[in-house]
Amino acid sequence: xxxxxxxxxxxxxxxxxxxxxxxxxxxxxxxxxxxxxxxxxxxxxxxxxxxxxxxxxxxxxxxxxxxxxxxxxxxxxxxxxxxxxxxxxxxxxxxxxxxxxxxxxxxxxxxxxxxxxxxxxxxxxxxxxxxxxxxxxxxxxxxxxxxxxxxx
Amino acid sequence: xxxxxxxxxxxxxxxxxxxxxxxxxxxxxxxxxxxxxxxxxxxxxxxxxxxxxxxxxxxxxxxxxxxxxxxxxxxxxxxxxxxxxxxxxxxxxxxxxxxxxxxxxxxxxxxxxxxxxxxxxxxxxxxxxxxxxxxxxxxxxxxxxxxxxxxxxxxxxxxxxxxxxxxxxxxxxxxxxxxxxxxxxxxxxxxxxxxxxxxxxxxxxxxxxxxxxxxxxxxxxxxxxxxxxxxxxxxxxxxxxxxxxxxxxxxxxxxxxxxxxxxxxxxxxxxxxxxxxxxxxxxxx
Numbered sequence: 001x002x003x004x005x006x007x008x009x010x011x012x013x014x015x016x017x018x019x020x021x022x023x024x025x026x027x028x029x030x031x032x033x034x035x036x037x038x039x040x041x042x043x044x045x046x047x048x049x050x051x052x053x054x055x056x057x058x059x060x061x062x063x064x065x066x067x068x069x070x071x072x073x074x075x076x077x078x079x080x081x082x083x084x085x086x087x088x089x090x091x092x093x094x095x096x097x098x099x100x101x102x103x104x105x106x107x108x109x110x111x112x113x114x115x116x117x118x119x120x121x122x123x124x125x126x127x128x129x130x131x132x133x134x135x136x137x138x139x140x141x142x143x144x145x146x147x148x149x150x151x152x
Numbered sequence: 153x154x155x156x157x158x159x160x161x162x163x164x165x166x167x168x169x170x171x172x173x174x175x176x177x178x179x180x181x182x183x184x185x186x187x188x189x190x191x192x193x194x195x196x197x198x199x200x201x202x203x204x205x206x207x208x209x210x211x212x213x214x215x216x217x218x219x220x221x222x223x224x225x226x227x228x229x230x231x232x233x234x235x236x237x238x239x240x241x242x243x244x245x246x247x248x249x250x251x252x253x254x255x256x257x258x259x260x261x262x263x264x265x266x267x268x269x270x271x272x273x274x275x276x277x278x279x280x281x282x283x284x285x286x287x288x289x290x291x292x293x294x295x296x297x298x299x300x301x302x303x304x305x306x307x308x309x310x311x312x313x314x315x316x317x318x319x320x321x322x323x324x325x326x327x328x329x330x331x332x333x334x335x336x337x338x339x340x341x342x343x344x345x346x347x348x349x350x351x352x353x354x355x356x357x358x359x360x361x362x363x364x365x366x367x368x369x370x371x372x373x374x375x376x377x378x379x380x381x382x383x384x385x386x387x388x389x390x391x392x393x394x395x396x397x398x399x400x401x402x403x404x405x406x407x408x409x410x411x412x413x414x415x416x417x418x419x420x421x422x423x424x425x426x427x428x429x430x431x432x433x434x435x436x437x
Contacts (some may be wrong), residue, residue: 001159017153017157018157018158018159018160018202019154019156019157019158019192020154021154021155021189024154034221040153040188040193041153041190041193041194042186042189042254043342044257045255045257048257049408051261054260054261055257055260056257056260057257059153059189059190060185060186060190060258060261061189061195061261062155062160062182062185062189062202064160064162064204065182065185065204065206067162085275107274108256111256112256127256127341129255129256130254130255130256130257130258131255140436
């Protein structure tokens with residue numbers, strides 16, 4: 001089937017198998033491998049992207065469901081060499097160790113700040129319930145989100 | 153993981169979707185996909201055709217009809233139900249339950265109707281819809297049906313929805329001065345309900361005049377507890393009355409409680425009582 005998906009502002013038209021998941025569409029059809037696959041079962045959040053501005057686990061969405069819609073991935077956040085404030089804050093606060101969960105963390109928290117621009121620490125922790133990190137213990141991730149929220 | 157092969161149809165009206173569903177063998181309806189896609193990935197479901205109704209805007213949204221009914225379209229995402237002023241005002245237990253489904257990403261795209269049609273025993277909204285006396289509106293080749301929640305949930309992942317029917321809306325009666333709450337013991341990893349209890353209460357001069365209690369998670373399907381309801385009505389909902397109602401609930405579901413390596417049936421039955429007390433106290437705040 002034919003789908004047209006706008007990803008990071010660019011329109012892509014592809015002929016795909018209807019069973020293709022959005023995460024595979026991004027990684028394999030478009031070569032956007034910043035979106036990671038973690039658990040494959042809608043739990044870990046590594047594959048989080050924005051679909052029409054709202055956070056989504058792209059392992060739990062058919063590419064067909066994204067037809068005609070807008071997707072933003074981690075590759076779409078920076079403006080040239082200028083990192084997105086959330087990316088900058090993750091760097092400065094060292095909100096990562098291995099980095100595998102980081103794209104999903106950043107996509108989940110940038111969507112979250114649109115609904116709650118000045119969250120408390122508790123609200124940040126609650127907003128991260130769909131994203132797992134097995135390295136950091138979350139402390140520096142929460143600090144990064146707090147820092148980004150103060151700058152955005 | 154990748155889903156098995158299927159053909160895919162996106163339809164632009166409920167009537168078209170019903171027509172396609174009744175004329176296609178082994179078809180499955182796709183709404184938000186947050187129950188179906190994991191089931192596809194794990195080969196628990198292998199439909200020949202997927203009928204995507206996810207963009208039928210006519211099935212999306214919350215409204216109040218007259219002053220007696222809260223109508224929630226089947227495609228309304230959990231996040232929208234949880235944030236709806238009308239749901240919070242007339243059925244706050246449902247706002248609480250939908251706000252505890254999965255995580256923010258799941259609540260953005262998972263739908264109330266999809267959740268109810270899936271009938272996962274560990275899910276939160278079915279328990280609340282049952283306790284609220286909700287009605288499920290469906291559309292099939294023979295027209296509309298309205299099914300009481302008490303008849304809709306039939307067992308583990310099993311409902312009264314026929315293979316050629318689509319769930320279109322959930323109706324919650326608006327009862328004057330009725331208070332509600334949902335309390336849940338969440339599994340620490342999955343956040344699914346080990347036990348969830350929904351209560352709907354009316355009081356007059358401090359005395360409970362009407363009570364509806366349903367439990368989920370602990371049982372294969374959401375279940376009303378007449379014994380717990382009787383134990384609450386006529387009391388001032390004081391501690392001793394809550395203890396008696398909790399014991400009645402535990403006792404009533406003991407035989408039907410499900411157990412697994414994390415939470416044996418006795419534990420779930422006991423925690424149902426604890427969640428009942430928590431829910432009543434939350435409702436009366």
